[in-house]
Amino acid sequence: MSTIKNKYIVVVLLSFFSIASFAQDAKNDLMLSMGYYNNNNLTHYLVAHAKTKIDGKFQMVPDITIKFYINNDSAATNLLGTAVTNDKGDAVLMMPPSAKTEWMKSVKHTFAIVSTATKLYDEAKGTVDVSKAKLKVDTTEDKKVIVTLLELKDTAWVPVKGVDLKVAIKRLDGDLNVNETATFTTDSTGSITAEFKRDSLPGDKEGNLTLIAKVEDNDIYGNLTAEKVVKWGSKFQYVSQFDRRTLFARRGHSPWWLELLAYTIVVSVWGVLIYLIGSIRKIKKLGV
Amino acid sequence: MENLEKEQIVQDLLPQEFGKQGKIWVACLVTLCLIGFAAYCHQLSKGLVVTAMRDYASWGIYISNFVFFVAISLVGSLITAVLRLTDVHWSTPLTRIAEIIAVSAITFASIIIVVDMGRPDRFYNLFLHGRLQSPIVWDVIVITTYFFISLLLLYFPLLPDLKIMLKYKERTSKWMYKLYTFLGSFWKDxxxxxxxxxxxxxxLSITIIPVAFSIHTVTSWLFATTYRPGWDSTNFGAYFISGAFLVGSGGVLVAMYVFRSHYKLQKYITYDHFDKMGKVVVMLALLYLYFNVNEFLVPAFKMKKPEEEHLKGLFTGEFAPIFWFAITTSMLLPILILIYKKGRRPFPAFIAGILVVIGSWFKRYIIVTPTLLHPFLPMRDVPANYHHYFPTWEEWAICIGSLAGALLVITFFARIFPIIPIHETITETEEHEHDKK
Known part of the structure; x- marks a missing residue:
């Protein structure tokens, strides 16, 4: 009897382990990647990206809590902060002021990210190496944009040769290249020169345009941008359309032609009707 | 002999009291109206949420009903104005029938629009803050104008008849006599x-034609000025007007048969009238069919992606049964019946008229609602039932009540006033006799 009991226990335990192992198999691999961003040599932030592969297709993974560390060390003292991935699988962490001391210690840093394990995903890790660099934007009177990429070596900023960068004008929904060349490569002086060929591009009311230079997804420097405001655009004076007589205007501001046409028709037809009501009065008088 | 004939015409055409059938008919209509009114009170207290209209189908059978009423009202201008101006005399006995259909239909078109408003107490804002650029304001203007023109067109030819009715005091009740006195005691021939x-x-006959065209063109523009699959058409004005003339003529065929058989008017509404009116309906049905081919074949040939879902829904999808029912009953079957001389006899013509009217009501539904369920930019995260529309009992009750109301107006009019113009009939008979001599 006890032998049969033991057999049952073994079967149940085996079933449990097999279910548990199936459950573990159901977990997907979480892939983490990270980017370093430096905007205008002022704002530093890190973006972690979480994705997974389901049915042979990559899918973004939201709601994953990610911890960000400096110096590739997941010690609590190196923790920069935590962020949760959004619908696009991105978690953004602005570099906190408390990290300044650590940041100033070295010209190169390795950032690490660690995701918190969930029911669907195990813990995952990722790192990125960053060398400190900055972009400098200068302009000449003949509308040329000179962008220089500098890297911090010990205590000096030195030019960097052979790096691809873009020079564009910031617009509302994206950036517009300053000319037909999409990408420029820095020379031995760490510079590129781009000719501004977007004349009569509308700027603000004083003709201001914002130039932007960008290094994107560079293996050594990450993502760098630098901006400069120039008065190279045409002046844009905002004229309110609110009181203009248009078909889409508010009440009492319809176009003159429409008012003339509509009121002429209404007055004419109702004039006829009033005349006919007058005829009834005349008929009435004749019958009295 | 002439006097005898004249006397006979008067006796035949004077309004008659309701018989047993008439009373049952009126009781039924009043009951339907009361149910509709109760449903409206319920809607008024609970809000438009009692209807099946949601974010997608914001126009349901109320607006279909509105378009139907506006359409059927156009027959007034066709029979009274177009045929009068073209010197067609056979339509004389039908003019008043057409005009009262026009007046009652346009009255209930206005009422049903108010029913469709979630807050009817704000109706006055349409006049205070209406934008002249909006086709809705144009619609308000033309409907009001058309109503007054139809009323005047009903009133002027009635004046000589009022004098005749005042002569027959014994055939009228006290309040009716007072009404006749108020309306036409000053008419002295x-x-x-x-x-x-x-x-x-x-x-009026000249004025009503452009106004009638405007009323239905503007109603069509309520749809055509909106960028949506099925409505984005330059064909809409003509398409609506041809359809309106068809349903109005179908309505006249039905009314002719009912008045003829109920009031024993066989001498005045003859086989010849059914024959000619039947031909008119065939012509209008063919015209409307032509516009339908234009309206559906051209976009179906191109089958642009945003239109595809809408058109397939009509041809083979969710709305296919109603679509093909509407096309068959409002056009194909009436053409098949009325194209033959035997089909233009009173009873088959009456059946054809009923088919036209019923089919045309559903045709309006097909025009209004399926388009709303297939917008160019579908909304996100709406409940699944928003993608379908089936009217609630309140909507059915109100719509049926409004249709009953329109019939009630016609019924009471026929009880109070002669449904066939007496004076004009006498004059035409005299002229006919004179021509014979």
Missing amino acids: KPEQFSLSNKAINI
Whole structure:
């Protein structure tokens, strides 16, 4: 009897382990990647990206809590902060002021990210190496944009040769290249020169345009941008359309032609009707 | 002999009291109206949430009903104005039928629009803050204008008849006699009065045609000025007007048969009238069919992606049964019936008329609602039932109540006033006799 009991226990335990192992198999691999961003040599932030592969297709993974560390060390003292991935699988962490001391210690840093394990995903890790660099934007009177990429070596900023960068004008929904060349490569002086060929591009009311230079997804420097405001655009004076007589205007501001046409028709037809009501009065008088 | 005939015409055409059938008919209509009114009170207290209209189908059978009423009202201008101006005399006995259909339909078109408003107490804002650029404001203007023109066109030819009815005091009740006195005691059959009245009728006949075209064109523009699959068409004005003339003529065929058989008017509404009216309906049905081919074949040939879902829904999808029912009953079957001489006899013509009217009601539904369920930019995260529309009992009750109301107006009008113009019939008979001599 006890032998049969033991057999049952073994079967149940085996079933449990097999279910548990199936459950573990159901977990997907979480892939983490990270980017370093430096905007205008002022704002530093890190973006972690979480994705997974389901049915042979990559899918973004939201709601994953990610911890960000400096110096590739997941010690609590190196923790920069935590962020949760959004619908696009991105978690953004602005570099906190408390990290300044650590940041100033070295010209190169390795950032690490660690995701918190969930029911669907195990813990995952990722790192990125960053060398400190900055972009400098200068302009000449003949509308040329000179962008220089500098890297911090010990205590000096030195030019960097052979790096691809873009020079564009910031617009509302994206950036517009300053000319037909999409990408420029820095020379031995760490510079590129781009000719501004977007004349009569509308700027603000004083003709201001914002130039932007960008290094994107560079293996050594990450993502760098630098901006400069120039008065190279045409002046844009905002004229309110609110009181203009248009078909889409508010009440009492319809176009003159429409008012003339509509009121002429209404007055004419109702004039006829009033005349006919007058005829009834005349008929009435004749019958009295 | 002539006097006898005249007397006979008067006796035949004077309004008659309701018989047993008439009373049952009125009781049924009043009951339907009361149910509709109760449903409206319920809607008023609970809000438009009692209807099936949601974010997608914001126009349901109320607006279909509105378009139907506006359409059927156009027959007034066709029978009274177009045929009068073209010197067609056979339509004389039908003019008043057409005009009262027009007046009752346009009255209930206005009412049903108010029913469709979630807050009817704010209706006055349409006048205070309406934008002249909006087709809705144009619609309000033309409907009001058309209503007054139809009312005048009903009133002027009625003046000589009022004098005749005042002569037959014994055939009228006290309040009706008072009404006749108020409306037409001043009519003395003076040539100057006839001259003024005829001039007024001619002016009205001319005026009503562009106004009638405007009323339905503007109604079509309520849809066509909106960028949506199925409505984005330059064909809509003509498409609506041809359909309106068809449903109005179908309505006249039905009314002709009912009045003829109920009031024993076989001498006045003859086989010849059914024959000619039947031909008119065939012509209008063919015209409307032509516009339908234009309206559906051209976009179906191109089958642009945003239109595809809408058109397939109509041809083979969710709305296919109603679509093909509407096309068959409003056009194909009436053509098949009325194209043959035997089909233009009173009873088959009456059946054809009923088919036209019922089919045309569903045709309006097909125009209004399926388009709303297939917008160019579908909304996100709406409940699944928003993608379908089936009217609630309140909507059905209100719509049926409004249709009953329109029939009730026609019924009471026929009880109070002669449904066939007495004076015009006498004049035409006399002229006919004179021509014979």
